[in-house]
Amino acid sequence: MTPEQLTPIGEALARLLSPHAEVVLHDPAADEVAAIWNPLSGREPGDPSLLGELDELSASGADVYGPYPKTLPDGRRLSSVSAVIRADDGKPAYVLCVNVDRTAFEEASRLLAAFAAPVVGQPRVLFEHDWSETLNEIVAGYVRERGVTVERLSRTDRLELLGRLDAAGVLSQRRSVPAVARALRISRSALYQLLAQTRKEPNADPA
Incomplete structure (x- = not known):
């Protein structure tokens, strides 16, 4: 399996959730970003993935994690989901992460709450x-x-x-x-x- 084979999935998710989410494909073996769509975080392919905890997470056998909170450097809060894509031998080949910017949704929630006051x-x-x-x-x-x-x-x-x-x-x-x-x-x-x-x-x- 190659990043090119997973590109249609990443691009489809990015188009569906644009402009509120970035989709990142990580290469855990190289510990780097293999591909990224709509890069809210400013990362680029080749940047460190910082997935050092993957071995510990993968030990449970689970392949999907989240939603869990993350924060961008500018303070925006994200809700993230990660999916481990395994090779034929069962080892993690890639990790696909979808990071949704919650800013627009939180603003909408505050607006609706104000109307409901x-x-x-x-x-x-x-x-x-x-x-x-x-x-x-x-x-x-x-x-x-x-x-x-x-x-x-x-x-x-x-x-x-x-x-x-x-x-x-x-x-x-x-x-x-x-x-x-x-x-x-x-x-x-x-x-x-x-x-x-x-x-x-x-x-x-x-x-």
Whole structure:
């Protein structure tokens, strides 16, 4: 087996993971880099491999190691996997290492964590402008809770949902009735009838 025979594998991995990873083929017998693709570390073919621990690792019979952490001179952190490629006699012929730069993924993780941070309560002064968002959240939460679509809500469900909307102050906003009717998929007259019953008998059990 020669480095040329392994070149398509190294190049394919480098293309797939570019620009976030380098792929290195080591020659453990010569203890040097046999080939390298997308060299994030700045190494070149012929540079020392520094695989002095290979004999100790290979004694276990394992051929794949990692992922394990590594660090570049500029401080970037890598996640690395190494695969021992053995010759016909069972001795390590080459070691193929894939080193993935974690920088982009860690930045993405921080960005997503920032978006997932707890949202503070909505300022009351802004409620008048954002009551439609509150309407949508309450209706969406209710149908998820009930496990049905808005169209399949029963009269009892609609009375309970209107009670929640009324308690949240949605129905006290100007021009809210048409929006609530649309959200509940009912007519305005039906909404007024349900609302009258909700406000008249808030603790009643509608038939």
